[in-house]
Amino acid sequence: MNNTLVKIKRKLLKTRDYIEIKFFRNNENKFLKIQLKWGLCNKLHCLFSACDIALKEGYSIIEPDFGWRKSIRFSDIYDIDYFNKVMSDYNNGKDLIIPKDKVLRNKYLDFLNFKIVYNKIDLYNYSEKELTKERELCEISSKSTKHRVLGALKLKPEYEKIVNDYLSNNLDIALQIRTESDWRNYAKVKKTFDKKELVLVELEDIMKMIAKVINSQNIFFTSGENHPEIIDYLEKLNYTVSYFYNPNLEYEINAAINFEICCNAKNFIGNSRSSYSTLVAYKRANILEKDNSFIYNYDNKLHLRIDKGLYGVAYEAINKKTIIV
Structure with a gap:
């Protein structure tokens, strides 16, 4: 064998050894592919589940898709670098979500045990089971993956600036109004076991309740329809009055910006049956220490939540005192 072939063989062996160490002997090349479903906050609950699974199994997550009217990526809404930096503390210093472009660029490694794990677990049901455990104990763990992921979600800088601009006006009241056509349809079929609890509450009635409890004329509202x-x-x-909606942004980017404005206002008022309202109240109480959230869908009165955003049932939201452990 001539010298040229020997040199080529040595290089190939070195390359083989590098590949084996780099890709076969660790989990960095195992990617969890997930699909999120329904609206923004339901997608976030699915993301909490996926992150919990990935952390337990040693996977990285392929950047998931968001979007209501068109497909966008996690990084189109949130600061993925900030997210990974925060979550790396719980992931042996590694990134938890791998940008989709980075994964696609490395598809040629398929033959090197580049493994995509396709999720087969119902992520939303996984989240509901975790919520059920918390609700049984009236306790929220500050060490739960949900708690950590929610704290790691930060809007992209340009959207963070929008939030800060709204908050600079000393926002007293942030109100989620659920009177959209889809909510009206939902209210027709949703059954509640407490006659005092309403699923649909008209704006006129909401404002009468607010006027009796909160002395402020400065209000921000969020709603999916009928802004004018x-x-x-x-x-x-x-x-x-103020509100935010930019038709040039995808619907869930708008929703995420509104979500953060609601989280950071002095007072937040929403419908306990809305997963959006409940997750806002959860982040306010458990991440931002703003435990000043109200519901308007019980007994025609405004009630202060004492559940830290844990319960969807109105009576439980205002009667089951929840603690963080």
Whole structure:
């Protein structure tokens, strides 16, 4: 064998040894592929589950898709570098979510045990089971994956700036109004076992409740529909009104920006049956220490939540005192 072939063989052996060490002997090349479903906050609950599974199994997660009207990526909404930096503390210093572009660029490694693990677990049900455990104990663990992931979610800088601009006006009230057409349809079929609990509450009734409890005319609202009509009604009640919706942004980017504004307002008021309202209340109480969230869908009164955003049932939200452990 001539010298040239010997040199080539040595290089190939070195390459083989490098590949074996780099890709066969660790879990860094095992990627969990997941699919998130439904609206923004339901998708986030699915993400909590996926992160919990990935941390337990030693997987990385292929950056998941978000979006309501068109597909976008996690990094189109959130700061993925910040997320990975925070979560690396619980992941042996490694990134938890791998940008999709990075994964696609490395597809040529398929023959080197580049393994994609396709998730077969119902991520939303996984989250519901974890919630059930917390609800039975009236306790929320500060060490849970959900708690850590929620704390690691930070909007991209350009969207963070929008949130800060709204908050700079000393926002007293952030209100989620659930009177959209899809919510009205949901209210027709949703059964509650407590006659005092309502699923659909009209804006006129909500504002009467607010006026009795909170002395402020500065209000931010979020709603999926009918912004001009809502503004007109609130201004007639002499409120200084603000809202955010940019038609050039995907629907769930708008939702995420509104979510953070609601989380950081002085007071938040929502419907306990809305997963959006409940997760806002959860982040306010458990991450931001703003335990000042109300519901308007029980007994025609505004009630302070004492559940730290844990319960969807209205009576439980205002009667089951929850602690963080």
